[in-house]
Amino acid sequence: MSSDYLEAMETAATTVLPEIDYPLVLAALGPQAHRLAVNHADGVHPFLQPVEHTAIAREHLGPGKLLIPHQAVVLDTDPVSARARMRALTPARFRDVETPYTVNYRRLGYGDDDLTGERSDRLIDAILAWGDETAVATRLNAHLEAGADHVLVHPLTPDLVSAVDQLERLAPLLTAHPNTTSPGMVRPDASQNLPAESSTRR
Secondary structure, eight states, X not given: OOHHHHHHHHHXXXXXXXXXXXXXXXXXXXXXXXXXXXXXXXXXXXXXXXXXXXXXXXXXXXXXSEEOOEEEEEEBXXXXXXXXXXXXXXXXXXXXXXXXXXXXXXHTTOOHHHHSTTOOHHHHHHHEEEESHHHHHXXXXXXXXXXXXXXXXXXXXXXHHHHHHHHHHHHHHHHTOTTOSSOOOOOOOOOTTOOOOOOOOO
């Protein structure tokens, strides 16, 4: 993605609907994309990244840009079935392919043992918040503590009704976060079939 492309997007948005101020956030993972966001966007929306990436992204962006990490969640206290939900999102043909996501996981310290096959429990546990309501809320709040402005909560459920149910169970713990300066907002992500490779207001 180039600055010319982003400038063309901004021109199109202001031309088609000039009365609406659309925030532009990039699906940025690494430092080069973060620099692009600092200069040409309103912030970043990283997908399937651990909390340590949120802290790094905030350091790169500084205090003035939006940071909205995605967080996959499963309200399930069984580690085998919870992790299986995440592993099911990655088709076998993609499991040993180097992608921008695997490059960034390596940048964060994950190696071949974590990234080959079905991915290691260590990596799955870093990118998936699973357990009871308290455990999952603790992970979501950790993103806020690391510098996120919002967290897009993505329940890995078989249908929208189940996703809403999980969000309702989490909501009381999220709106009570001490860093919340306005009523907390949780938004489900209905894209349940995305390959594994976006909120709570801070």
